[in-house]
Amino acid sequence: MSVLVYIENWDGKLKKLSYELASYGAQLAEKLQMPVKAVSLGKVDEATLKTLGKYGITEVLSDTKETYNTLDNSAIAKALFAAAKKTAATIVVMANNNLGKAVSPRLAVKMKAGLVSAVQGLPISTEPFVVKKMVFTSKAFAQITIKSANRILTLAPNSFGLAEKNTDTTITAFDAGLSADDFATTVVSTNKVTGKVLLQDAEIVVSGGRGMKAADNWGQLEELAEILGAGTACSRPVSDEGWRPHNEHVGQTGKIIAPNLYFAFGISGAIQHLGGVSSSKVIVAVNKDPEAPIFEAADYGIVGDVFKVLPQFIEAVKELKA
Amino acid sequence: MKILVLIGNVPDTTTKVKFNADRTAFDASGVQWIINPWDELALTRALELKEAYGAKVEKIVVANVGRSETEATLRKALAVGADEAIRIDADPLDAFFVATQLTAVAADYDLILAGIENADYNGTAVGGMLAELLDRKSVSAVSGIDLEDDLLKISREIDGGSQQLTMSLPLLAVVQKGIAKEPRIPAMRGIMMARKKPLNVIAAADAEALTAFDHFELPPAKAACKMVDEDQAASLIRILHEEAKVL
Numbered sequence: 033m034s035v036l037v038y039i040e041n042w043d044g045k046l047k048k049l050s051y052e053l054a055s056y057g058a059q060l061a062e063k064l065q066m067p068v069k070a071v072s073l074g075k076v077d078e079a080t081l082k083t084l085g086k087y088g089i090t091e092v093l094s095d096t097k098e099t100y101n102t103l104d105n106s107a108i109a110k111a112l113f114a115a116a117k118k119t120a121a122t123i124v125v126m127a128n129n130n131l132g133k134a135v136s137p138r139l140a141v142k143m144k145a146g147l148v149s150a151v152q153g154l155p156i157s158t159e160p161f162v163v164k165k166m167v168f169t170s171k172a173f174a175q176i177t178i179k180s181a182n183r184i185l186t187l188a189p190n191s192f193g194l195a196e197k198n199t200d201t202t203i204t205a206f207d208a209g210l211s212a213d214d215f216a217t218t219v220v221s222t223n224k225v226t227g228k229v230l231l232q233d234a235e236i237v238v239s240g241g242r243g244m245k246a247a248d249n250w251g252q253l254e255e256l257a258e259i260l261g262a263g264t265a266c267s268r269p270v271s272d273e274g275w276r277p278h279n280e281h282v283g284q285t286g287k288i289i290a291p292n293l294y295f296a297f298g299i300s301g302a303i304q305h306l307g308g309v310s311s312s313k314v315i316v317a318v319n320k321d322p323e324a325p326i327f328e329a330a331d332y333g334i335v336g337d338v339f340k341v342l343p344q345f346i347e348a349v350k351e352l353k354a
Numbered sequence: 355m356k357i358l359v360l361i362g363n364v365p366d367t368t369t370k371v372k373f374n375a376d377r378t379a380f381d382a383s384g385v386q387w388i389i390n391p392w393d394e395l396a397l398t399r400a401l402e403l404k405e406a407y408g409a410k411v412e413k414i415v416v417a418n419v420g421r422s423e424t425e426a427t428l429r430k431a432l433a434v435g436a437d438e439a440i441r442i443d444a445d446p447l448d449a450f451f452v453a454t455q456l457t458a459v460a461a462d463y464d465l466i467l468a469g470i471e472n473a474d475y476n477g478t479a480v481g482g483m484l485a486e487l488l489d490r491k492s493v494s495a496v497s498g499i500d501l502e503d504d505l506l507k508i509s510r511e512i513d514g515g516s517q518q519l520t521m522s523l524p525l526l527a528v529v530q531k532g533i534a535k536e537p538r539i540p541a542m543r544g545i546m547m548a549r550k551k552p553l554n555v556i557a558a559a560d561a562e563a564l565t566a567f568d569h570f571e572l573p574p575a576k577a578a579c580k581m582v583d584e585d586q587a588a589s590l591i592r593i594l595h596e597e598a599k600v601l
Contacts, residue, residue: 042514103512105482105492129513133470134494134528137482140450146564147449149478162568167475171371174475175568216491217519224515232513236600260601271531278497278532279511284367284473285391286531293600304367310573314600316590317579327579332593336584348591352601 035061036121037070038112039084039092040131044076047233048194049127051087055195056154056187057125058088064123064158069093071115071206073108074100078203085201087194093118093206103131104217109138111208116143118206128186129232136186145182150288152191169284169307189232190290231280234263237291237312239282241267241305243298243319243338247275252342253297259349265289267299283308297338301326355501355523357404358463359397360456360481361416361431362390363424364474377569380474389427391537392469398534399499400467401435407501413437417459419444419452425553432548433540439551444558447566453483454561461488465506466526470495475567478528485526493521497532 037057039050054070061068070092072081081092093115100108112135116124124139126132128150140147151163152173160177163185167174231237238257240250250264257264264280271281282289284304290311297318299305306329309315317330318341327333334341365371366386374381389397397416404411416431417440418424428439442455460466468481485492497516498509508519508527540548582590595601 040513103517105494106486109486130495130511131513133478134482134492137449137453137479138486138492140479140564141453141483141486144564147479148565150476165476167570168365168369168371169367169473169476170573172373173571173573175571177566177568178564179566180564217493217521220518220520222512222515222517230514272535279516281531285395288476293594293598307367314594314598316594318587329576330579331577331598332582332590333579334582334584334587334590336587340584341587344587345591348588349601352591352595 033122034066034119035064035068035123035125036116036119037068037089038124038126038132039070039072040127041072041074041076044074044080046076046080046083049129049189049233050084051194052189052192053125053127053187054084054087054089056192058197059195060123060125060154063154069119069121071095071112073111073208074098081203082201085199086196088197088199089201090199091202091204093204095206095208097210099212099215102215102217102219104215105134106138106216107210107214109135109142110214111210112139113142114208115206122182124184126184126186128188132186136184140184143182143184144180145184146178146180147184148176148178149186150188151185166311169288170310171307188290190235229261229263231263231265231282231287231289234289234291236260236262236293237265237282237289238262238295238297239265239267239299239309240270240276240297241299242269243300244270244275245298249339250276252339252346256295256342256346256349259346259353263291267305296326296330297342299326300324301329355410355464356412356462357400357414358460358466359393359400359414359416359431359436360466360468360484361393361397361418361428362469362472362474363387363418363420363427364390364472367391367473371572373570377571378567380570387424387427389431390469390472392471392530394537395531395534396467396469396529397431397434397436398537399529401538402534403499403501404435410501415440415463417442417456419446419455421445428553429548430540432551432553433544434538435544437551439553440556441553442556442558447563449477449479449483451561451563453480453487455558456480456484457487458556458559460484464523468526468528470528470530481526481528488526490524490526491521492526492528493519494528496527496529499527499529499533
């Protein structure tokens with residue numbers, strides 16, 4: 033029996049998320065007194081995969097087939113199943129991101145494994161196997177028992193700290209046994225976001241609401257985000273108006289994020305919005321309405337004009353970074 | 355082409371969440387139920403495809419696993435334009451249980467649409483599990499879908515960008531925001547017509563749940579927000595650096 037961590041790659045590179053997953057897998061395995069292994073699908077060089085050893089991974093199965101880059105859901109699930117069999121894995125851990133959400137349910141059926149998505153922290157108990165997760169979009173938490181012998185957990189980015197545990201890692205060439213027929217997703221074009229911090233990876237998020245008044249007013253907000261190395265987000269009315277793209281919408285029907293620091297400029301804080309951001313460690317709200325519900329969720333607040341506050345923030349951050 | 359849209363019945367998103375005394379179950383008293391918002395967007399896009407391509411989209415059917423109280427939600431889906439509804443009569447115990455129940459009705463449809471998340475327990479798995487159980491291709495995080503001859507043109511979000519794909523039918527698409535703009539509001543005529551549309555109730559099959567809710571917790575009360583004056587905004591950046599240590 034073992035814990036298997038699925039380490040995805042982005043053009044052959046790993047991210048902080050990869051090491052968070054490795055750290056989580058290693059600590060979970062220690063709790064269960066099992067070995068922890070990883071599987072990598074796609075072209076990643078050995079030196080890169082070796083870096084997982086720093087976080088406790090003992091062996092990485094590496095299938096370097098290029099076609100994994102089409103992100104075909106059933107092909108990846110099939111390859112993960114082959115890796116789980118090869119490592120006798122009873123628990124598989126992966127990211128609760130777009131790819132993890134797409135392939136974990138398919139793998140769960142193959143392994144007949146109980147699946148809990150976006151788990152918070154290590155299991156509360158292992159016999160029975162109980163994990164905690166957010167429900168009702170952050171309005172509550174649930175403790176969930178996984179009854180099956182096999183289990184799959186997905187972990188939200190930025191939710192588990194890195195834990196170093198220097199280990200020698202073996203990289204093992206692995207062939208999941210897939211053929212060209214297994215890949216049925218035809219990618220016509222890919223548009224990668226470059227030079228910007230991705231919202232789901234961001235440790236700091238700067239967000240604007242209707243109080244920003246118009247699409248043209250985002251300059252200062254973007255400047256603040258840039259000097260902070262932060263991601264940018266918005267509330268639902270803003271994306272509905274087309275002031276900002278849909279992929280920046282955080283809240284009930286958009287993205288659910290949990291950065292270390294969330295700035296809400298001109299966001300009133302409708303319950304649907306708060307659901308998407310209330311797991312943030314620190315929330316700063318700037319709003320002209322002192323009665324705005326955002327102040328009930330915020331740790332720090334300013335009642336005032338966002339356009340008077342933003343320049344002061346920008347200056348102060350520049351000073352701090354200087 | 356026949357389209358099946360999976361419909362979750364969830365508490366209105368403004369609901370104040372309560373649990374029973376021993377916190378083992380959601381307290382549904384006084385709750386307004388709605389179509390899960392992502393499923394509602396999926397249904398909206400299905401209706402748009404039918405309007406755009408006429409007879410090419412033969413019919414749109416909605417399906418739910420739930421008890422009789424979910425029928426009001428299914429009737430709403432019929433009122434905005436779905437042709438038929440199916441209710442599989444069982445409590446939706448977990449994603450694996452629900453997906454297994456749906457296999458009884460889903461195989462006939464060329465395109466199955468599922469929302470990416472449920473607004474109640476924030477599960478994301480029913481669509482993907484159903485695709486695997488049916489041994490059918492799936493695409494997730496779909497933010498655009500259109501027909502082109504016998505193929506589907508799909509936009510999906512990936513971690514770090516977006517992609518345009520072509521996929522063949524049959525397919526299951528797990529959809530998210532962007533797939534359709536505003537959900538539709540049922541008109542009186544639609545509500546009248548919905549009463550005459552078929553809502554078929556099917557007995558549940560033998561299936562098991564792999565997970566179970568042990569109990570629920572409400573988040574701890576938040577400390578009061580510390581206020582800073584507008585003209586002292588710069589001091590807040592120092593506080594975030596020195597006190598909160600997040601900068």
